[in-house]
Amino acid sequence: MDKNQLYRRIPKVDVLLEEDGIRKLEERYGRSCVKRVVQDELERVRILIGESVDETDVLKAVEQLPDSISKSLELLYTPNIRSVINGTGTILHTNLGRAPLNREHAERLAVIAAEYSNLEYDLQRGERGERNAHFESLLCRLTGAEAALVVNNNAAAVLLCLSTLAKSGEVIVSRGELVEIGGKFRIPDVMEQSGAVLVEVGTTNKTHLSDYEEAITEETKAILKVHTSNYQIVGFTESVAVPELKAIAKEHEIPIIEDLGSGALVDLSKYGISHEPMVQEAICGGADVVCFSGDKLLGGPQAGIIVGRKCYINKMKKAPLTRALRVDKFTTAALEMTLEEYLSEERAMQRIPVLKMISEMPDTVKQRAQKLKSQLEQQKLPAQIVLEACESQIGGGALPLEKISSTAVAIRSEICSASEMEKRMRALPTPIIGRMINGIWAMDMRTIEEEQIPYIVGSIQDMLNSCRI
Ligand SMILES: *Cc1c(COP(=O)(O)O)cnc(C)c1O
Secondary structure, eight states: OOOOHHHHHHOOOHHHHHHHHHHHHHHHHHHHHHHHHHHHHHHHHHHHHHHHHHHHHHHHHHHHHHHHHHHHHHTTTTOOOOOOOOOEEEEOOOTTTSSSOOOOHHHHHHHHHOOOOOOOEEEETTEEOOOOGGGGGHHHHHHHOOOEESSSSSHHHHHHHHHHHHSSSSEEEEEOOOOOOEEEEEEEHHHHHTTTTEEEEEEEBOOOHHHHHHHTTTTEEEEEEEEETTTTSSOOBOOHHHHHHHHHHHTTOOOOOEEEEBBSSSSSSTTOOOOOBBHHHHHTTTOOOOESSSTTTSSSSSEEEEEHHHHHHHHHSSSHHHHHBBOOHHHHHHHHHHHHHSHHHHHHHHHHHHHHHOOHHHHHHHHHHHHHHHHHHHOSSSSSSEEEEEEEEOOOOOOOOTTTTEEEEEHHHHBBOOOHHHHHHHHHOEEEEEEETTEEEEEEESSOOOOGGHHHHHHHHHHHHHHHH
């Protein structure tokens, strides 16, 4: 067959669109989208003819058109962002979306998303309200601060604090606290962006009160304290805490800004974890402005929470940058629901997934692992299922040295290598992201819920069956 004959084998768009199979697709996906995909697929065959010398390839492509059209459409309508099962044991996994929300909260969030809300409407007065009003009093109650403001994330919060309170002035920071958080967030760069001049004091390992004192000039607009959340300097070290700085800050009438990073609202040392600086402590210790993340240890939506003295927060509320960094209705709703749980610590520990995972007893995790193991064994799979003691991590740049005892379910099979297994589990409709333990693919059960077990069992069964053929 010559090329012209091959071109004539390509069906016309209108003819294809009339076919039963394609009509069915039209009902499902809509006419204009199907038409566009049909055109694209026909174009693909035309290009193939132009490039190809092998007529069987072309005829095969023509024959498979309905199939490739259907596949193309399915791919177009498959959400790119979807839920995954976190078997890594890293509780705040930034790549996996950090903090998962309570399901009940998520359901209420869906209603807010689908309907109108009083986001910026004062229902009592019947006039324009503030979106900040939904959580400001809760934040004040929980942290002891006078006022609060929430922006897009903590990086934005730090930028807003510096830009509002210290633009064109100097900000003193210890050299031991010039942190890089990752994702291009470095304190010196944020400082530059804010229009404030960074004045470094002390050394990497030691900074004294006198270092701060000597650096204060007429131009000093603030002292910034940064929690070194993702690393620790140990050994011959010294830093100056906020209460010690308070006197000199007061004397010169300059605010102390504290970036806590994670900022816990509960004392994690009660649950066998190292003590992470709490927001209440920072306020009580004399910080004038404290900022922290919404989706780290707080366990809520992505947000940057700023609490502190009314005079400073009010100034920030009026800054034009605040409008550019404001949170949307989903964040507003999710944050209010998350904070509400903290009114009672016991409730927070149970109902905020991050806190629940952090504090869950190793034995409870092990029982869940045992449950998955026995359900897998009932399937008589060509694999060996082993429980492995392992260590979970908090992640998200919080408590980097913390290891939490946990149990993983490891799967070893003669017919499927660990890397093949990893790849196949990642390709599932709801991917299962595991971890390698001694070269074996495994799932840390601390970050997996009981309700996810049936899906995991089914997926592993399918995977091993498809490896068998
Ligand atoms: C994580 C972190 C930030 C950035 O917070 P995001 O909410 O991720 O923007 C800033 N400062 C410190 C100290 C942090 O640990």
